[in-house]
Amino acid sequence: MKDFCFPPQHRLKTPADYKKVFAKPVKSSDTYFTLLAIQNDLDHSRLGLAIAKKSIKKAVHRNIIKRTVRENFRIQENLGSIDIVVLARREAIGVPLALLRKSLEKHWLRLVTRCASYS
Structure with missing residues (x-):
């Protein structure tokens, strides 16, 4: 059975990690999300979340979105x-x-192909 944990090595943790992604990203956007990505030198992908209080006011909504993205x-x-x-x-x-999940799945595929073409 697959392990569904979200280990620390799969997270963007430091401000420097986020800065690298924001500096020269490959982008994918739609109505619900904007995803930024860059190639890394590791053997796995890492995720960072920037869910702004300015755009999503209630903590409940921010947490639901974060849980959905992480999952x-x-x-x-x-x-x-x-x-x-x-x-x-x-x-x-x-x-x-279900609509958010479908949107994210589309973004993952887009980012993988775009990052591969930039390498």
Whole structure:
């Protein structure tokens, strides 16, 4: 059975990690999310979340979105070695979780192909 934990080595932790991604990212956007990504030198992908209080006011909504993104990231197996930062938009509030998951799956595929073509 697959281990569905989100270990520390799969997280972007330091401000320097986030700065690298924000400096020259490969982007993917839609109504609900903007995802930024870059290649990393590791053998696994890492995820960072930047869910702004300015765009999503209530902590409950921010936490639901963060949990959904983390869960969807964990079950992806073919991301390779990229660092990803997810930015949520105001429109993600109150949307059915199935729609958010479908949106994220589309973004993962897009980012993998775009990062591969930039290398």
